[in-house]
Amino acid sequence: MARAWVYDRTKDKTYNEAVRKAKDAKRTPPARWMVRYYDPSGRIKSGGTFKKKPDAEKRQTEIENSLHEGSYRNPGDAKISLAEMAEKWLDTRTDIKRSTWWKYRGLLDAHVLPRWGELPLSAIHNEDIAVWVAELQKPRDEGGSNLGASQTRHAHGVLSMVLEWCVPRRLPANPARGVPLPKPSEAEHVYLNHVQVEALATAAGSLRTKYGQITAAANVNRALILLLAYTGLRFNEAAALRVGRIDLEARCIRITTTFAEVDDKLVEQSPKTGKSRTVPVLPSLVPELRPLVDGRAEDSLVFATRRGAPVRLRNWRRREFAQAVKAAKLDGMGLTPHKLRHTAASLAIASGADVKVVQAMLGHATATMTLDRYGHLFPDRLDEVAEAMDSDRTRATAHLPALAGV
Incomplete structure (x- = not known):
């Protein structure tokens, strides 16, 4: 039995009636070709509708390949909100210290959930996270959070851990990966004498x-x-x-x-x-x-x-x-x-x-x-090392005869 197939909707009376009404109203009729498939649990799912059969067949092939390779993801799984997944993720973190747990809780509430909480996972993208990281560092009078480099990295880290937890079932990859992060500047370090x-x-x-x-x-x-x-x-x-x-x-x-x-x-x-x-x-x-x-x-x-x-x-x-x-x-x-x-x-x-x-x-x-x-x-000691190596070489080779022409 095929795992995915293309279905001709003209076989349905309901579809034909919808097409007739669309034509009478001079609207674009619904697409004819529908991709259907059995998900890993055996339930029939829709893979979308298409006006042209070759487009539907292409989608059929994509779904069959993902099912065969084990990379299949139910599109509905990525519609869950970041906030819901963050709470589930935090509940599972019984492996960390209580103080770390509360630190994560604070970063979620202060910086992550206000920006991403209501969005579905599928709507969170790498470039948007990069913009958010930059906004965290902006002064408050410019609409930012005025965070230093370390706190910005911590806030991004918590978001990244939540998203990583959603891979591969809900997301194909973590969109927070590869986002440029600030490095602590020397101005953040104070050295007293x-x-x-x-x-x-x-x-x-x-x-x-x-x-x-x-x-x-x-x-x-x-x-x-x-x-x-x-x-x-x-x-x-x-x-x-x-x-x-x-x-x-x-x-x-x-x-x-x-x-x-x-x-x-x-x-x-x-x-x-x-x-x-x-x-x-x-x-x-x-x-x-x-x-x-x-x-x-x-x-x-x-x-x-x-x-x-x-x-x-x-x-x-x-x-x-x-x-x-x-x-x-x-x-x-x-x-x-x-x-x-x-x-x-x-x-x-x-x-x-x-x-x-x-x-x-x-x-x-x-x-x-x-x-x-x-x-x-740390001091630059390259010259010191080179001189020490040269002294060792000279002592080690002093008893050797000099080569002609050298």
């Missing part, structure tokens, strides 16, 4: 309220900023650091957990890459950390407010860090707590650390990621 780090740490440790009292985290601010700037810890890794994870004698810290904001609550989970790591502590930071470690229970938080509560990034950034930046006369640089991580990378590279050392310190998944972000900071 040693003097600036010291100024910021001192200012943070000296903060006072308008009533002359020390701020909630002033007692830990100095050590916290120095640790961020010289170890490259993410803020929430430092905030979740327990006393028992610091070995001041060996001058190292074991990073095993991090804090995350989940539905406005602080939860503890594994680090971003899912792997623990050990980072070195500068000898000069040992006296800064010792008062926060000595004599305290191993499960105590190293960095806590005066009332013993965890230091939460959202509050600390606004109430403490921003004030310290201003007091240290570093405002106007776009400095944020996370950019102290960039400072740590730049200072390590300037001190001679190679890419694998920086990767291990920062906890990047790959050295490629480290090079993508900080490759421009």
Whole structure:
């Protein structure tokens, strides 16, 4: 039995009546030839109608080939909205951390669904996604969302993951693939020098309220900023650091957990890459950390407010860090707590650390990621390498007789 065939609609009384009425009204009559086929579930489907039989036969061949190759897709499956598929996709993501799940939820609600939610999958095209990516970066007064490169990439990434999930059943390919994405500019990185780090740490440790009292985290601010700037810890890794994870004698810290904001609550989970790591502590930071470690229970938080509560990034950034930046006369640089991580990378590279050392310190998944972000900071050592190779060659070949004519 044929899987697809061309049907002559003149065999139907209903069709002939429709043709007669169209001619009487001087309208174009409906197309004569219809393609029908059995889908993989055995149901009869329509593959469209055509005025000319060769066009119908061409469509018949296309459907037969797709059924034979296993690439068949029910056209109706691509009519489902992006919003419906996004919700189904998110419900299946039981493989990710709760904080990542909420991050995806936020990106969908803020950027993806307002633009694409009501559209059927079949109406989402590569060039339209490229326009959307550009609009995300435009200033708000120009109709954009004023997102930076990283947030733009995250928003596109979520849309792409949803669309990829729809391949191959509902879409032949992911229309988000190949869309040009922005790269973080050097302007998004802020690199402090040693003097600036010291100024910021001192200012943070000296903060006072308008009533002359020390701020909630002033007692830990100095050590916290120095640790961020010289170890490259993410803020929430430092905030979740327990006393028992610091070995001041060996001058190292074991990073095993991090804090995350989940539905406005602080939860503890594994680090971003899912792997623990050990980072070195500068000898000069040992006296800064010792008062926060000595004599305290191993499960105590190293960095806590005066009332013993965890230091939460959202509050600390606004109430403490921003004030310290201003007091240290570093405002106007776009400095944020996370950019102290960039400072740590730049200072390590300037001190001679190679890419694998920086990767291990920062906890990047790959050295490629480290090079993508900080490759421009590594010195150009081509001449140095060439000279070293030449010295090795000279020593290795010194005992060989010189060749004639050389």
